[in-house]
Amino acid sequence: MRESMLRRSLYTLCFLTWMAFYCPLLNAQDSGLVVIGNSEDVPSELDRRQLISVLRGEQQRWKDGGNVVLALMEPDTPIGRNVCTRVYNMSGNELQKYFLLLVFQGKARAPNYFDSAEELEAFVAKTPGAIGVVSQQTNSSVKVVSVDGNSTL
Amino acid sequence: MNIRKCFLYCYLVYHKGIWCKFFNSISGYLKHKLINAIAGTLAVLLITTGTTLGQRTQIKGFAEIVTILDEDGKVSFGIGEQDLFITSELSNRISFLGETVFKFSPASPTDFNVSVERIIGKYNYTGNHNLLVGKHHTPINYWNDTYHHGRVFFPTITRPLLFQKDIVPIHTTGVSLQGLNLGKTRFGYDFMVGNGIGAGDSLDDNTNKSITAAIHIKPKDGLRFGLAYYSDVISGGPSHSHGGNGNGNHEHVRVNQHLLNASVAYFGKKYEVLAENIFAVNHNDSIGNPLSVVTYVYAGMRIKDKLVPYIRVDYLHFQQEEPYFAYDNTTAVLAGIRYEINFLAVVKLEYQYEHHDLTGDVSRVVAQFAVGF
Numbered sequence: 001m002r003e004s005m006l007r008r009s010l011y012t013l014c015f016l017t018w019m020a021f022y023c024p025l026l027n028a029q030d031s032g033l034v035v036i037g038n039s040e041d042v043p044s045e046l047d048r049r050q051l052i053s054v055l056r057g058e059q060q061r062w063k064d065g066g067n068v069v070l071a072l073m074e075p076d077t078p079i080g081r082n083v084c085t086r087v088y089n090m091s092g093n094e095l096q097k098y099f100l101l102l103v104f105q106g107k108a109r110a111p112n113y114f115d116s117a118e119e120l121e122a123f124v125a126k127t128p129g130a131i132g133v134v135s136q137q138t139n140s141s142v143k144v145v146s147v148d149g150n151s152t153l
Numbered sequence: 154m155n156i157r158k159c160f161l162y163c164y165l166v167y168h169k170g171i172w173c174k175f176f177n178s179i180s181g182y183l184k185h186k187l188i189n190a191i192a193g194t195l196a197v198l199l200i201t202t203g204t205t206l207g208q209r210t211q212i213k214g215f216a217e218i219v220t221i222l223d224e225d226g227k228v229s230f231g232i233g234e235q236d237l238f239i240t241s242e243l244s245n246r247i248s249f250l251g252e253t254v255f256k257f258s259p260a261s262p263t264d265f266n267v268s269v270e271r272i273i274g275k276y277n278y279t280g281n282h283n284l285l286v287g288k289h290h291t292p293i294n295y296w297n298d299t300y301h302h303g304r305v306f307f308p309t310i311t312r313p314l315l316f317q318k319d320i321v322p323i324h325t326t327g328v329s330l331q332g333l334n335l336g337k338t339r340f341g342y343d344f345m346v347g348n349g350i351g352a353g354d355s356l357d358d359n360t361n362k363s364i365t366a367a368i369h370i371k372p373k374d375g376l377r378f379g380l381a382y383y384s385d386v387i388s389g390g391p392s393h394s395h396g397g398n399g400n401g402n403h404e405h406v407r408v409n410q411h412l413l414n415a416s417v418a419y420f421g422k423k424y425e426v427l428a429e430n431i432f433a434v435n436h437n438d439s440i441g442n443p444l445s446v447v448t449y450v451y452a453g454m455r456i457k458d459k460l461v462p463y464i465r466v467d468y469l470h471f472q473q474e475e476p477y478f479a480y481d482n483t484t485a486v487l488a489g490i491r492y493e494i495n496f497l498a499v500v501k502l503e504y505q506y507e508h509h510d511l512t513g514d515v516s517r518v519v520a521q522f523a524v525g526f
Contacts, residue, residue, distance in 0.1 A: 058334035060281050067245060089374075097306075097496035100525065103211070103240060104303050106250045106273060106285075107333055110211060110240075 032152030033082060033133050035145040036121060040128040041066030045146050054131060055087055057099065057108030062129060070111035071120050071132030079117060083133045086153065210241040214526045217304040222518040232257065233521075236270075236302040246277045254302050269354065270302055270324070283331045288354060291325040292343040292367045293381045294429050295416040304523040305496075308425060310503045311519075313449040314467040314485055320431055320447050320478060322350050322383060322412075325363055339371035349385040350410065361386035367414075375421045383412040387435075387477065408435040408477045425453035425461065435477040443472035453491070461491040467507075482510040497525040 035051065037043075041062045046054070053059050059068050073080035075092025084095050102108035114120040117134045124130040125141035133153070137144050144151050217233035239251045250273045258266035273287040292298040296313060300306045315321055327347025334341065348356075349363030367381035389407035416429040430448040447470070453463035467485040471478055489503030501523070506516040 053334070058281075058339065060277055060333075061279075065279075093493075093496050100213070100496060101299070101303070101306055104213070104238060104301060104306070105299060106240070106248075106271075106275060109242070110209075 033079075033086065033135060034137050034152055035147055036124050036132055036134060036137055036139075036142040037145045038069075038124055038126075038128050038130045039141070039143055042129065042131050042143070042145060044143060045149070048148050051145075051147050052087065055133070057102055057111070060108075066129040067109075069127050069130040070109070071124050071127075071130050072111045072113055073117065073120060073132075073134070074113045074115055077115065079133075079135050080113075082135070087133060210239065213238045215303045215305055215524070216526070217521055217523040219310070219522075220520045224516055233304065234302055236304075238303075248275045248277075249273070250275065252301060281333045281335060283333075285329045285331055286327075288324055288326045289329065289345065289347075291322050291347075291365055291383065292329075292331075292345065293365055293383045293412060294321055294414045294431070295377065295379055295418050295427065296429065297321055297323060298343075298367075299418075303525065304521070305499050305525045307523070308427065308451055308453060308461075308463060308491070309465050309487060309489060310501050310521045311487075311505070313429070313451075313465070314469055314483060314507070315429075315431060315447040315449065318447070318469060318479065318481075318483070320412075320433060320445070320469070322363065322385070325349065325365060326352065326354055327362070329365070334371070341369045341371075343367040343381075350387045351390075359386060359388045375419055377416075377418045379414070379416040379418075381412075381414040381416075383410070383414070385410050405477050406437050406440070408437050410435050410477065423455050425451070425455070425463070427451040433478070435475065437476050440474050440476050443474045443476070445469075445471045445475055445478055459493045461493070462489070463491060464488045481512065484508045499523050 035046070041064055043062070050059075054068055055070065057068075057070065062068060073083060075081060075084050075095055081092060084090050084092050088095050088098075090098065099108065099110055103110045112123060112130075114123065117136075118138070120132050120134060121137070121139035121142055124132045125139055131145065147153055215234075215236040215238065219231050219233055221229045221231065223229070234254045234256045237251075237253045237255070239249070241249045243249055250271060251269075252271040254268045254270050256266055256268065257264060260266075269288065271288055271290060273285050273289060276284045278284055290297050290301055294315075296316070304310075311317070316323065325345055325347035327345055329343055329345035329347075331344075332340070332342045343365065344367075345363075345365040347363045347365070348358075349361065351358045363383065363385035365381065365383050367379065369377055369379035371377045387405075387408050387410055389405060411434045413432045414429060417426070418428075419426045428448070428450040430446070433445040433447065434442050435445075436442050447468070449465060449467040451463065451465040453461045455461050465485075465487050467483065469481075469483040471480050471482060473480065485505070485507040487503050487505040489501055492500045494500065499522075501519075501521045503519050503521075504516070505519060506514070508514050
């Protein structure tokens with residue numbers, strides 16, 4: 001009886017240890033994404049189809065005429081990888097090839113890539129028409145763009 | 154700094170004589186008028202767009218190194234084109250794109266030629282609709298409008314034979330209207346009026362203008378259907394240079410050319426398919442309307458993350474009365490494998506076989522290392 005209790009306790013301990021170490025890793029890879037935009041030009045709401053179209057460089061201008069400016073995390077950062085997978089359904093390599101080809105064709109502007117979310121948010125805050133994706137909003141100068149009525153993707 | 158780069162580029166192009174010929178051919182008064190008109194137009198566009206200068210300029214390049222094993226067992230190492238590609242945003246609505254190729258040319262005293270492949274000024278007048286002026290790659294077919302001189306993007310080592318046989322009018326200098334990603338099917342259009350075949354980069358050789366009308370849809374990611382029509386009157390005389398698009402080394406009569414292109418492209422995660430077909434009619438009153446059919450089909454399958462075996466079949470068929478294209482019915486097959494190190498470096502190994510009715514069979518093995526930088 002005592003042996004089985006000990007074994008159960010040991011299993012519980014192992015499970016809690018696994019949770020403690022592994023879950024933060026899961027969060028870094030799969031946590032929600034937040035779409036942020038400059039307070040000028042960028043609408044406060046988009047549906048997912050519009051968002052994907054914008055982020056794929058298929059839309060040159062916002063409805064009010066301002067330029068669409070893309071701000072993305074470098075694809076080799078954890079957030080960048082998450083965005084590539086969940087938003088673009090591409091690897092980082094595929095995403096960079098996709099945009100290089102579009103720019104080469106003269107059919108889209110190259111996205112602006114950033115190493116840190118702070119830099120990305122600062123860029124979005126000061127650039128009219130800029131839209132980007134981060135893991136959470138920390139800069140109050142940018143607005144959160146809701147997608148299909150949700151504040152996270 | 155960015156603007157300086159842009160002007161430096163234009164200055165270099167000027168000194169290669171591309172614009173010199175044109176400016177030297179007109180009188181001083183006309184020159185003055187022309188320069189004023191261009192400067193005035195640019196000023197008006199910049200002012201009306203109401204934005205500041207000093208935007209982003211990006212310089213990229215593409216290059217390739219090839220190794221060829223021919224039928225005689227001779228192995229040759231060679232460098233291909235080096236492509237310099239510049240984009241610059243001059244204002245909120247105006248952007249510039251330049252593509253210049255440096256390539257080996259035994260006819261040149263320096264063994265190299267500089268070729269201006271594209272110089273395009275783009276004015277985005279509303280939404281996804283643009284006005285483009287300059288020297289373009291004619292948007293008549295998928296390959297010409299997609300890969301340009303970026304060898305790292307080519308799914309195979311070489312272009313399809315319809316390029317090598319000069320079926321496609323590769324360049325057009327002129328003006329075009331372009332629409333991109335319109336509506337749910339991502340409809341796009343190009344309507345272009347240009348100097349056409351036989352013209353140089355600065356002057357037309359006749360009073361007729363070429364017309365290109367192209368439409369496409371992209372109903373799902375990676376899938377594109379396209380249809381295009383090209384029409385031009387080609388002056389009689391010797392074959393034309395690459396800049397004006399040639400047809401082999403022979404004299405030809407004046408023809409009215411009509412090209413109809415259909416294309417389907419699918420580049421998915423696992424499968425890749427690209428097929429294009431051109432029906433060409435070179436009409437001449439004394440010869441009639443001989444029909445030429447040229448086509449190619451490419452298929453590839455990604456068997457691993459970076460590894461794509463592929464095959465391509467080219468078929469070129471001309472009628473005997475063909476007055477413009479070099480009459481040499483050709484069937485070609487190539488099979489190869491592509492290893493994508495990353496999006497900027499690709500290695501390909503290919504076996505190529507061509508059967509020419511006139512000149513016989515040719516086969517070779519080619520390896521290519523293509524990079525973007």
